[in-house]
Amino acid sequence: MQAKLKGYVIAESGDIVEEGGYRYFPNADVRTDWLERAEKTASDRACPHGVQFYDVVIEGKRHERAAWRYEAPRPNMSHVAGRFSFWDEVEVE
Numbered sequence: 001m002q003a004k005l006k007g008y009v010i011a012e013s014g015d016i017v018e019e020g021g022y023r024y025f026p027n028a029d030v031r032t033d034w035l036e037r038a039e040k041t042a043s044d045r046a047c048p049h050g051v052q053f054y055d056v057v058i059e060g061k062r063h064e065r066a067a068w069r070y071e072a073p074r075p076n077m078s079h080v081a082g083r084f085s086f087w088d089e090v091e092v093e
Helices: 042-046 075-080
Strands: 002-005 008-012 017-019 022-026 035-037 051-058 061-070 083-086
Touching (some): 008 083, 017 075, 061 075
Antiparallel strands (some): 002 008, 061 083
């Protein structure tokens, strides 16, 4: 499975975890060099799983908050620990 943005492959893996309609890729299979931590909002800080959003930056173009991961998932979400997911402009197929 791949996560693509404007034709660029951000992540590719056969080890995908699905949760809540989203697909989560292992950190090792993500182009983390294209991710920059986004500033946390009040909603982010209220998340019980410690969500951290990331901007995807490719060739100088910033796609705000297009990726995220949970930094401290509670036990019911532990299966997505150490994984990224994507949304908005990012196509996952």
